Amino acid sequence: MKNHLFSSGEHVVIAPPRNHRRHLILMISVVLGLLVPATTMFAGENPNPGVLPPDSPQYGKTYGQWAAAWWQWALALPATAHPLFDTADCSTGQSGKVWFLGGKFCMTGDPNCNGTAVRTCEVPAGKALFFPIVNTECSTAEGNGSTENQLRDCANSIIDGARKLSAELDGESLKELGIKQRYRSDSPLFIWTLASHDNVLKAGGADIADGTSSPAVADGVHLMLAPLPIGPHTLRFHGEFPKFNFSLDITYYLTVGPEK
Secondary structure (H helix, E strand, C coil): CCCEEEEECCEEEEECCCCCCCCEEEECCCCCCCCCCCCCCCCCCCCCCCECCCCCCECCECHHHHHHHHHHHHHHCCHHHCHHHCCCCCCCCCECCEEECCCCCCCCCCCCCCCEEEEEEEEECCCEEEEEEEEEEEECCCCCCCCHHHHHHHHHHHHCCCEEEEEEECCEECCCCCCCCCCEEECCCEEEECCCCCCHHHHCCCCCCCCCEEEEEEEEEEEEECCCCCEEEEEEEEEEEHHHCEEEEEEEEEEEECCC
């Protein structure tokens, strides 16, 4: 039985696909290569001055490596205390110079859960913000493949189907967000480990034990915002997966304050 963990910009929703006994986490958080290599970078000036360019490492990692780190963060937290399930503050599990934002995770069977979330988040000054507009991961534990190439093909094929991606920061639309443009990045092979209790995959209906570790590959359209000025900011992003009849729309009301 296969499962796909799907995130849409931190939009993560768990939704079973038609006629298959597999589980999808469509996030939000999400929230996961292309027909041409996803690491292809586009030359030219940065079209979004507030977004750190993916052409070179940022804070010691490439965009693809940050995509892997995002999933390690998202899967290590229990569903009962998780920012993307809206069961914990956005500061939960955050460390270092880069904080993670994302889409929406949902418990299986939650009739009130959809792809929309509106959140408030206090961010210390000096923190970059990394998040996916849409993303996915595929892992051996979920039955998505036993080799890196199989896992990569799985993740790439899902993100190939994403449409109508957009993001706004303080009312200004960000540019070049399509799946064949500069901000799509897939990860190297990495290992995630689920929370020791109430793990995210189990919350989504998958029969995967707490504490499980697995190789995985992630893909998605990601942005890393440069540290924002002190004060209020509004971030909104949107994405759709027509094949799964799924869309997300996430709004963060951010307040950047001095480091404590």
